[in-house]
Amino acid sequence: MKFDRIIYNGFVVTVNPDFQIIENGVVGIKDGIIQFVEARKKDITLYDAGDAIDAQGGIIMPGLVNAHAHLPMSIFRGLADDLPLAQWLNEYIFPAEQKHILPETVRIGSLLSCAEMIMSGTTTCCDGYFYEDDVANAVFETGLRAVCAQGVIDFPAPGVADPAKNIATAVAFVEKWKNRSSLLTPSIFCHSPYTCSEETLKQAKKAADSLGVRFQIHVAETQFEFNQSMETNGKSPVEYLDNLGIINENTIVSHAVWVNEKEIEIIADQKAKIVHCPESNMKLASGIAPIPEMIEKGISVGLGTDGCASNNNLDLFAEMDSAAKLHKVFKSDPTVMAAKLIVKMATIEGAKAIGLGDSIGSLEPGKQADIIIIDTNKPHLTPMYHPESHLVYAANGADVSDVFVAGRALMRNYVPVYLDVKDVMHKAKSIGLAIKQNHATIT
Amino acid sequence: MKFDRIIYNGFVVTVNPDFQIIENGVVGIKDGIIQFVEARKKDITLYDAGDAIDAQGGIIMPGLVNAHAHLPMSIFRGLADDLPLAQWLNEYIFPAEQKHILPETVRIGSLLSCAEMIMSGTTTCCDGYFYEDDVANAVFETGLRAVCAQGVIDFPAPGVADPAKNIATAVAFVEKWKNRSSLLTPSIFCHSPYTCSEETLKQAKKAADSLGVRFQIHVAETQFEFNQSMETNGKSPVEYLDNLGIINENTIVSHAVWVNEKEIEIIADQKAKIVHCPESNMKLASGIAPIPEMIEKGISVGLGTDGCASNNNLDLFAEMDSAAKLHKVFKSDPTVMAAKLIVKMATIEGAKAIGLGDSIGSLEPGKQADIIIIDTNKPHLTPMYHPESHLVYAANGADVSDVFVAGRALMRNYVPVYLDVKDVMHKAKSIGLAIKQNHATIT
Numbered sequence: 001m002k003f004d005r006i007i008y009n010g011f012v013v014t015v016n017p018d019f020q021i022i023e024n025g026v027v028g029i030k031d032g033i034i035q036f037v038e039a040r041k042k043d044i045t046l047y048d049a050g051d052a053i054d055a056q057g058g059i060i061m062p063g064l065v066n067a068h069a070h071l072p073m074s075i076f077r078g079l080a081d082d083l084p085l086a087q088w089l090n091e092y093i094f095p096a097e098q099k100h101i102l103p104e105t106v107r108i109g110s111l112l113s114c115a116e117m118i119m120s121g122t123t124t125c126c127d128g129y130f131y132e133d134d135v136a137n138a139v140f141e142t143g144l145r146a147v148c149a150q151g152v153i154d155f156p157a158p159g160v161a162d163p164a165k166n167i168a169t170a171v172a173f174v175e176k177w178k179n180r181s182s183l184l185t186p187s188i189f190c191h192s193p194y195t196c197s198e199e200t201l202k203q204a205k206k207a208a209d210s211l212g213v214r215f216q217i218h219v220a221e222t223q224f225e226f227n228q229s230m231e232t233n234g235k236s237p238v239e240y241l242d243n244l245g246i247i248n249e250n251t252i253v254s255h256a257v258w259v260n261e262k263e264i265e266i267i268a269d270q271k272a273k274i275v276h277c278p279e280s281n282m283k284l285a286s287g288i289a290p291i292p293e294m295i296e297k298g299i300s301v302g303l304g305t306d307g308c309a310s311n312n313n314l315d316l317f318a319e320m321d322s323a324a325k326l327h328k329v330f331k332s333d334p335t336v337m338a339a340k341l342i343v344k345m346a347t348i349e350g351a352k353a354i355g356l357g358d359s360i361g362s363l364e365p366g367k368q369a370d371i372i373i374i375d376t377n378k379p380h381l382t383p384m385y386h387p388e389s390h391l392v393y394a395a396n397g398a399d400v401s402d403v404f405v406a407g408r409a410l411m412r413n414y415v416p417v418y419l420d421v422k423d424v425m426h427k428a429k430s431i432g433l434a435i436k437q438n439h440a441t442i443t
Numbered sequence: 444m445k446f447d448r449i450i451y452n453g454f455v456v457t458v459n460p461d462f463q464i465i466e467n468g469v470v471g472i473k474d475g476i477i478q479f480v481e482a483r484k485k486d487i488t489l490y491d492a493g494d495a496i497d498a499q500g501g502i503i504m505p506g507l508v509n510a511h512a513h514l515p516m517s518i519f520r521g522l523a524d525d526l527p528l529a530q531w532l533n534e535y536i537f538p539a540e541q542k543h544i545l546p547e548t549v550r551i552g553s554l555l556s557c558a559e560m561i562m563s564g565t566t567t568c569c570d571g572y573f574y575e576d577d578v579a580n581a582v583f584e585t586g587l588r589a590v591c592a593q594g595v596i597d598f599p600a601p602g603v604a605d606p607a608k609n610i611a612t613a614v615a616f617v618e619k620w621k622n623r624s625s626l627l628t629p630s631i632f633c634h635s636p637y638t639c640s641e642e643t644l645k646q647a648k649k650a651a652d653s654l655g656v657r658f659q660i661h662v663a664e665t666q667f668e669f670n671q672s673m674e675t676n677g678k679s680p681v682e683y684l685d686n687l688g689i690i691n692e693n694t695i696v697s698h699a700v701w702v703n704e705k706e707i708e709i710i711a712d713q714k715a716k717i718v719h720c721p722e723s724n725m726k727l728a729s730g731i732a733p734i735p736e737m738i739e740k741g742i743s744v745g746l747g748t749d750g751c752a753s754n755n756n757l758d759l760f761a762e763m764d765s766a767a768k769l770h771k772v773f774k775s776d777p778t779v780m781a782a783k784l785i786v787k788m789a790t791i792e793g794a795k796a797i798g799l800g801d802s803i804g805s806l807e808p809g810k811q812a813d814i815i816i817i818d819t820n821k822p823h824l825t826p827m828y829h830p831e832s833h834l835v836y837a838a839n840g841a842d843v844s845d846v847f848v849a850g851r852a853l854m855r856n857y858v859p860v861y862l863d864v865k866d867v868m869h870k871a872k873s874i875g876l877a878i879k880q881n882h883a884t885i886t
Contacts, residue, residue: 074822074825075826077823077825077826077828077837078827078829078832078833078836078837079828080828081829081836082767082777082778082780082781082782083778084777084778085777088777112822112825113822115822116822116823119821119822119823223775279768281772282768282769282771283767283768283777283836284771284777285771285772285774285775285776285777286772287772287775288772311836312836313823313836313837314823315823315839318761318764321761322765322768324525324726325722325725326725326772328726328727328728329725329726329728329729329730331728332666332728332730333728334525334526334727334728335525335526335527337525338525339524339525377868378562378868379517379555379556379558379559379562379864379868380520380562380563380756380840382517382520382555382868382871382872382875383518383520383872383875383876383878385520385522385523385875385878389521389524389755390755392524393521393524393754393755394520394521394755394756396758396761396839396840396841397823397839398839398841398842421822424822425820425822425825428825428826429825431826432825432827433826435826436828
């Protein structure tokens with residue numbers, strides 16, 4: 001067989017079920033699919049490949065999976081920080097969204113996020129926002145892989161002034177994008193149990209099930225939400241949603257901070273998926289999700305950055321580092337959330353959570369060739385005793401030199417291939433300037 | 444006056460007492476000293492300067508101050524992680540130190556750390572280790588600014604087999620380096636109250652006071668240390684040390700995790716300085732230092748990375764991010780540890796803590812020209828509403844493009860000027876390989 005491309009001369013962190021790390025490994029790709037992953041057996045010229053990429057002793061690994069993001073919100077990156085949640089939302093984020101979230105801002109914000117993801121090693125993201133068709137088109141343009149969901153909320157939303165039309169809009173989005181591209185999987189995203197009625201939640205979930213797509217929702221993010229749910233519904237957010245039939249194997253539950261042992265049991269029994277967003281939860285002071293307990297129960301837990309208004313970047317390396325360290329200090333136990341587990345969360349577990357576990361998340365024959373190379377020829381990655389340790393505790397997104405999705409190079413030697421990053425940044429800066437001029441509160 | 448150099452076309456984050464940020468600012472330098480910091484008043488060619496550096500719209504700010512580090516330990520970066528503290532120390536770090544800490548390893552580890560610091564915007568560090576003369580020589584070679592301290596411990600230590608000679612060795616180090624270079628300030632570092640006897644502590648502190656140098660010590664890092672102190676001394680670590688006259692304005696207390704309200708009062712009353720190492724404290728599960736309470740009491744709190752065996756990098760941008768987020772989530776309050784405060788900790792407050800507050804830590808006329816430029820022409824730093832937000836929540840060390848210490852360029856346009864980084868990495872890798880081969884426990 002003639003291969004399209006091989007990648008060699010690196011530590012291949014396969015993230016296969018044994019978490020095998022192959023020193024001096026070779027990965028062979030044909031038609032966008034991984035054909036083999038092996039320790040180098042012969043001279044590189046004897047591998048029959050159209051292109052041979054030298055990883056120069058770095059790390060070759062699956063592309064990272066950002067399992068919870070709101071791509072267009074990068075346009076609000078750092079608009080307001082360090083504020084009480086209500087003030088942050090009501091005085092900054094909601095007014096800015098109402099005024100500035102239009103198809104073109106969504107498009108530019110999404111492209112900006114894609115540029116950031118490509119340049120920091122994320123090859124797949126799971127997004128939920130409004131004007132999602134514009135998000136999907138932007139993502140599609142960049143060559144990244146994504147699960148995209150049109151948001152559903154019982155308030156007038158950007159692009160959907162009448163909440164009664166939210167579900168129909170979301171369904172139309174799924175129908176449009178289903179089977180359109182192997183890289184783009186549509187989904188439905190209900191904002192939360194406190195912003196969607198019982199009826200909306202049930203209808204949206206029913207629609208997702210009948211369309212055969214993942215259902216995403218923010219659940220139990222803050223103590224305020226938990227308390228409100230107890231008052232209004234007499235049940236916690238998880239119990240309330242479980243009662244409505246929302247919590248099952250096709251549901252992606254983001255945040256899940258305020259959940260107790262019993263609720264973890266529910267999530268585990270129903271095989272629902274969790275996305276942990278430690279940096280957002282820390283920055284907004286939402287709380288600390290009981291992730292070690294969830295993993296103990298066999299729940300698939302992916303990692304997400306959340307939107308850039310509350311993080312403020314899309315760097316999954318930073319997210320890995322925070323996820324590991326936060327739980328160690330919180331549990332007073334340095335052994336929890338060890339490096340290999342964290343790398344799995346950012347790859348295969350995230351892939352499973354968003355419904356793509358069979359096709360991405362590890363370097364194994366038959367899987368999609370979503371691959372990144374980490375350049376370890378840097379002082380902060382020298383020496384290297386354990387590749388997974390560097391990935392979690394020492395590296396950052398800027399160490400990613402090469403990015404492939406379905407075998408196609410999106411970045412080579414630090415230079416994005418297709419995307420005109422300068423143009424995107426220029427447009428994002430113009431939008432940022434307009435936002436700044438419109439908000440007297442920004443000083 | 445003809446200036447040696449001006450830096451222009453950037454947001455100057457002065458970190459002066461008003462935390463003034465000057466858009467389109469210009470900084471003028473002569474003889475290594477900042478001469479002026481102003482909003483641009485005229486065509487750049489009309490500033491009479493030998494060299495004019497265009498910051499290209501980025502951030503111009505004081506070089507970062509890493510107020511607690513053990514530079515040679517970068518050679519053990521990622522040697523072992525995710526282990527119980529005792530196992531980590533006894534099975535990995537102590538054996539590795541005993542076998543491999545020799546002058547040449549100390550030299551290469553220090554140069555490696557200096558390379559990492561230069562490339563991530565740290566212009567000053569405060570170090571404590573053994574073979575400190577080799578550390579100091581290495582730092583001196585790179586052009587960085589540092590406070591260096593020879594370690595004192597009541598055990599056989601690298602280079603000082605007989606503990607009885609520890610204080611004399613430390614004193615000799617101070618005498619050798621005092622007044623030798625304006626960039627290098629010697630100091631004395633007692634490891635901790637549990638590894639140094641009462642007599643050692645008192646003698647070392649007396650020596651530091653009579654030599655007029657800062658006294659550094661790890662205090663109340665772990666609960667184990669706190670409990671042991673209560674059992675052995677009938678007092679907490681802070682009370683015990685205060686009783687010995689150790690806690691005063693010339694003392695740098697690192698970690699200070701297990702301190703209560705009363706002990707914070709002692710530290711504040713005695714005007715001792717604190718160095719907060721959030722990432723080390725998180726990774727080793729040591730605990731969460733009551734930093735907001737200390738700052739409330741007017742204590743100078745700097746930021747430190749600790750050694751690379753417990754972090755695992757020297758990136759103060761990551762440390763800033765973690766410091767902000769950790770305390771927000773721990774206090775359930777997103778308003779604590781706001782971005783401006785965090786930037787101060789990484790600059791002027793760290794400078795004050797290590798005794799250099801009058802000469803570095805802010806961009807003000809008369810201060811040393813220790814300056815870095817952050818390149819914000821990147822997707823993850825676009826758009827920019829508030830420079831300090833990006834510094835804390837979005838940037839990382841790899842965004843630093845230019846570094847100056849006392850007006851001298853140590854990095855220009857991402858390329859270190861003096862240091863042969865490739866050669867240092869090559870040597871560090873060889874040492875790493877030897878360490879790996881000598882430790883059967885490393886798999």
